[in-house]
Amino acid sequence: GAVVSQHPSRVICKSGTSVKIECRSLDFQATTMFWYRQFPKKSLMLMATSNEGSKATYEQGVEKDKFLINHASLTLSTLTVTSAHPEDSSFYICSLAGSVSYNEQFFGPGTRLTVL
């Protein structure tokens, strides 16, 4: 499977600030990446699908102006949480579609965001 990294692994920020989370594919070029959000002891909820060189597709109920996604290269996608509030505190996980089958997804280690 693919190797995916995320940076930072955890971040604490003040309310009102913006935070950028990076997701990198380390061993192959990923045209499609996904961003998920997971609350404690809950399941993963898809936030958006990111395609290299084009605008991200957001799931219903996800504010695209608050969660900015940029997929500038085949190995990097970024999620920026703008004007963060305590309710944005969560575990954010990216994944990328496999090269053999797009149905396969390989997940990063996640980023724990805490907004004070």
Added chain:
Amino acid sequence: QQQVKQSPQSLIVQKGGISIINCAYENTAFDYFPWYQQFPGKGPALLIAIRPDVSEKKEGRFTISFNKSAKQFSLHIMDSQPGDSATYFCAASTDYKLSFGAGTTVTVRA
């Protein structure tokens, strides 16, 4: 609305025992059914997956059973070990979008 229903929410099994987790779905367009294992503070890791044209798939101690007519699939963990203690998510995919079950926390007692 959860498209994939998973049960039980948690289970405790003795070392060497069998853990069984069940999932059900409604959307017949789903064409790929993976299981993920997640440890606290980590991302999910793909464990095993099956396509609807196969009724069973086994990889080591992990087996997926798939019943297309009943729209159900299950994960069996044989000879459970303390290292298997984790949260397991079933999922279903169509157009490469994954819908996850609610998760099952498995605790293996030594």
